[in-house]
Amino acid sequence: MGNAVAGAPMMRAMVLRHPRQKLELVELPRPVPGRGQVLIRVLACGVCRTDLHVLDGELAKPKLPLIPGHEIVGTVAALGEAVSGEAGGRFRIGSRVGVPWLGWTCGSCAWCRSGRENLCPDARFTGYDIDGGYAEYTVADQRYCFPVPAEYDDLHAAPLLCAGLIGFRTLRMAGSARRLGIFGFGAAAHILAQVARHQGRSIFAFTRPGDIAAQDFARRLGATWAGGSDTPPPEPLDAALIFAPAGELVPAALRAVGPGGCVVCGGIHMSDIPRFPYRLLWQERSVRSVANLTRQDAEQFLALAPRVPVATTVEAFPLADANEALARLRSGRLTGAAVLLPE
Ligand SMILES: [Zn+2]
């Protein structure tokens, strides 16, 4: 895996050998940074629902074997060629950096050249096409790494790197919506709710029916209303964001928004959307998805988060307990975000 050389120092990593199998704790040679890359000592790595989709084989083509993880906070431990000095290096040894899902783009396609590198057909993603952060070390292209705001410790910064960034992009797709529905109140929603409140929006939180703990959590973060996804909101909404991977939430969200309302699907995978009557879409309601992130999203959100200030709620797990963290995320038995710590 990576550019290991004989006799290199070793590291521990959680590795996916095949979809639908558990991750294995293994010892591997530390990767060596290539041209334009940095070696990062991982200090924390968030656990994202996308990791579950990779593990479950719902995302078609992960590299295998794979080290998952794309919410990485760490310090630069070594510089590859052309990272330091005049070549435009952004980091030094010891710099604290964050590594998100977007790991590489071509820079020359129509999407890259029009500010939409998130849609680059050749884009490579951290913890999917590229080994990620469920390990003690990782390498990353320095152009896709970001300084982590000093206000956050490693543990609390990790969820900003995906739940925060892609959640922020999802929120922006809601435009100026004032009454905002959020379906699925997990890691992304708990960050976004704080940003949305800061922007003067009202939050209506939809959870699994009967999930009183998640509804209380949403209210503590400033939600005006919280209820089950089978319950209509007390008033029509201007937009709804869906973070739970359940296609049946799309017609539910269309029912909850008023004329002109927008439904934004924030996840990378969703179960099939059931058929629904055209009248749910009528009156210029719309449904759209959000894919990945741009580096501009990362810069803007990481500057905004400490100003809100966004506080992340996390549950820490040792790296070796990654399977347990993933199981808890799958069953909804987490408040906020799970984060792995290599001890
Ligand atoms: Zn491109």
Ligand SMILES: [Zn+2]
């Ligand atoms: Zn993610």
